[in-house]
Amino acid sequence: MKRTIKYLAAVLAAVSMLSVTACGGDNAQNDNSSSAGTVSQDSASQNTDNTVASPSDITAKIKEDIEFPSMADVSARTADYYDIDADKIESVSAFICGSGAAPDEIAVFKLASSDDVAAAKEALEARAAKQKASFEDYKPDEVYKFGENVVSKGQYVALIICADNSAAISVFNSMAQ
Numbered sequence: 001m002k003r004t005i006k007y008l009a010a011v012l013a014a015v016s017m018l019s020v021t022a023c024g025g026d027n028a029q030n031d032n033s034s035s036a037g038t039v040s041q042d043s044a045s046q047n048t049d050n051t052v053a054s055p056s057d058i059t060a061k062i063k064e065d066i067e068f069p070s071m072a073d074v075s076a077r078t079a080d081y082y083d084i085d086a087d088k089i090e091s092v093s094a095f096i097c098g099s100g101a102a103p104d105e106i107a108v109f110k111l112a113s114s115d116d117v118a119a120a121k122e123a124l125e126a127r128a129a130k131q132k133a134s135f136e137d138y139k140p141d142e143v144y145k146f147g148e149n150v151v152s153k154g155q156y157v158a159l160i161i162c163a164d165n166s167a168a169i170s171v172f173n174s175m176a177q
Contacts, residue, residue: 052177053175053176053177054091054093054110055091055092055093055108055109055110055156056075056091056093057175058093058108058156058158058171058172058175058176059093059094059095059106059108060093061171061175062106062160062162062168062171062172063095063106065167065168065171066162066163066164066167066168066171067163067164068095068097068104068106068162069097069098069099069101069102069104070097070098070099071095071096071097071098071104071106072095072096072097072098073093073094073095074094074095074096075092075093075094075095078092078094078107081094081096081107081127082094082107082109082123082124082127082159083123083126083127084109084119084120084123084124085116087112088111088112088113088116088119088120089109089110089111089112090110090111090112090155091109091110092107092108092109092110093106093107093108094106094107094108095107101139102139102142103131103132103134103135103139103142103145103146103161104145104161104162104163105131105159105160105161105162106158106159106160106161106162106168107124107158107159107160108156108157108158108172108176109156109157109158110155110156111155111156111157112155113155114154114155117152117155117157120152120157121150121152121157124149124150124157124158124159125149125150127159128146128149128150128159128161131146131161132146145161145162145163145165146161147165148165148166148169149161149165151169151172151173153172153173153176153177154176154177156172156176156177158172158176160172
C-alpha cells in the first residue's frame with residue numbers, strides 16, 4: 001500500500017512539473033492556418049526590398065528575433081480576442097501565449113483602409129488594458145511587459161506584448177508599410 005501511494009505521489013509530482021513549464025517551449029510554430037470569414041491570413045514568406053511585408057511576415061520576424069513562450073496561432077479566431085470589424089481587416093496574423101500563463105501576444109493587422117486605423121488602435125489598446133488588469137492580480141511580475149503595446153504604420157496596426165517591446169516594435173516599424 002505504501003509503495004502504491006509513493007508511486008502515485010511521484011506521478012502527480014511529475015505531472016505538476018510538466019504543467020508548470022507549459023508556457024516555456026519552442027518559439028517555432030506553424031504560421032500557416034486557414035482563416036474564417038472575410039479575413040485572410042497571409043502565409044509567411046521572406047521580406048525583401050521589392051515586396052510588401054504581410055502581417056505573417058512581420059509576426060514571423062518578431063518571433064524569430066525575440067524570445068516568446070510557446071505561442072498559439074489565433075489568426076483564424078480574431079473575433080474572439082479583438083474587437084475589430086472583420087470587414088475592415090484585409091489580413092491578420094495573431095499569436096497568444098498557448099497556456100495563458102504569460103501575457104505575451106503579437107497581433108498584426110493590415111486594414112482595408114487607413115481610415116480604420118484609429119478605431120483599430122483603440123480596440124487593441126482596450127485589449128492591452130484588459131490583459132494588464134488581469135495580470136496585475138494573476139501574475140504581477142509580468143506587468144512590466146505593458147506600456148507601449150499598440151503601434152501603427154500606414155494601414156498596419158499591431159498589438160505587441162513581450163519582454164522586449166521596443167525591439168519588437170522596431171521590427172514592426174522596419175517591415176510595415
